[in-house]
Amino acid sequence: MEDLRDWLNHLDANHALAVIRDGVNLEYELLTIADKFEGKKACYFPHPSGHAVPVVTGLLQQRSWVAEALGVPPAEMLRHFKQAVDHPMPWQVIEQDKAPVHEVVIKEGIDLKKIMPIVTHNEKDGGPYITSGLVSSKNLETGKQNLSIHRMQVQAPDKLSILLLPRDLFAYFTYAESQNQPLPITITIGHHPVVELASQAIAPRDVCELEIAGALRGKPLEVVKSYTNDVMIPASAEFSIEGHILPHVRCLEGPFGEFPKYYSGRGLLPVVQVHCITHRKNPIYQTNNPAGAENIVLGGIPREASLLQRIQLNFPNVLDLRLTAGGQGRYHIVIKMKKRQYGEAKNVIAAAFACHYDIKLVTVVDEDIDIDVPEQVEWALATRFQADKDLVVINRALGSKLDPSGDHRGLSSKMGLDATAYLGDEERFYVSKTVGGQTWDLQSVLHADAGLFKKQYAG
DSSP: OOSHHHHHHHHHHTTOEEEOOTTOOTBTHHHHHHHHTTTTOEEEESSGGGOSSOEEEOOOOSHHHHHHHHTSOGGGHHHHHHHHHHSOOOOEEOOGGGOGGGSEEEOSSOOHHHHSOOBBOSTTOSSOEEOSOEEEEEOTTTOOEEEEEOOEEEEETTEEEEOOOTTHHHHHHHHHHHTTOOEEEEEEEOOOHHHHHHHTOOOOTTOOHHHHHHHHHTSOOEEEEOSSSSOEEETTOSEEEEEEEEEEEEEEEOOEEOTTSSEEOOEEEEEEEEEEEEEOSSOOEEOOOTTSHHHHHHHHHHHHHHHHHHHHHHOTTEEEEEEOTTTTTTSEEEEEEOOOSTTHHHHHHHHHHHHOTTOOEEEEEETTSOTTOHHHHHHHHHHHOOHHHHEEEEEEEEOOTTOTTSOTTOEEEEEEEEEOOOTTOTTTTOOOOOOOSSOOOGGGGSOSOTTHHHHHHOO
């Protein structure tokens, strides 16, 4: 599979794509309908609000779909992702006139909402937002590129506001602004899920996620130079929006229903001046529910792979981890380990907090716990945790600025739970189990007469 269209065909062939009636309103109604299919099917809206361009949403709502997109078994996803981050694959540059994303070029009379069916998602949103835009940018100091997802509100026909959290693009813009220079960027919309997944990797500064996407695919990603700047972008994207983040210019943005399922407030954010829009013939516009299953899966799995890699550098006996759905794929993490020394689980908790500021709850469990089964994790907490000796609390650390329970500076208190059995007390923590001299499958133990009970006790 090469592009968004291939992935949609895959979903359709597997009965995972719902085609919605014409005329659904882009303002509120589209996401309300998509929410009815949450976790089950992606949605295709042929003509929302009478727009000529269709909208798709919900393209990665299950972990199993990610495995299908990557072409690996579910158990191999994190290993495959770690391998790609460690060994990025250089991209393949193609000529501008051969790139699908450049089939149509618009340089005059730019009107974002007329060209693209941009969605207003939630009841109190400040306006229509681009939520599936991948921002490609270039470090003006090193010339290296970065790829990341950012929320962008339409502020004028040719202007967007952009939220920059303290990661690579924020650093690139901060430097450019210090030099009184605009930062060239290109926003692409409508990709194969592998490209979106790569954009969420926690990679070293200036490691380009487009090259991680190539490694995930097993072959170089085709890229093309933007029309009005030197930024390279995925050649098979549906849309590209070329422009600059302006230095020393801010505009009022928000509110917006963010991924924690709460609204961010209004604030002053940087401004993108749009110079050019290109797109494929008969393009497809992609959006997502910022607080939906797709966002949890899309953000969670790449982070899991990067977090596992970093923690295992110091603790190779850490076996696996999950960013939980209840923690929105960001805030809560469960770590499975084979504990070897007293106090080691607390060190693992500290390592997890150090890996990413978003994390606010770490639960560490033993190797016998299935971390994909919440009841097993809770059982470990119920039987292997005591608050007076197994609780770790870190007060007023840097956390997510989008967490409404933190303060306005992003400070957050964090908690670690050591739910591992105590070393040297194996008898007390020996798990009860049934035993038998033979292993049976369920069918073999059933009586030949399925109606026996009714015959003996009916009436």
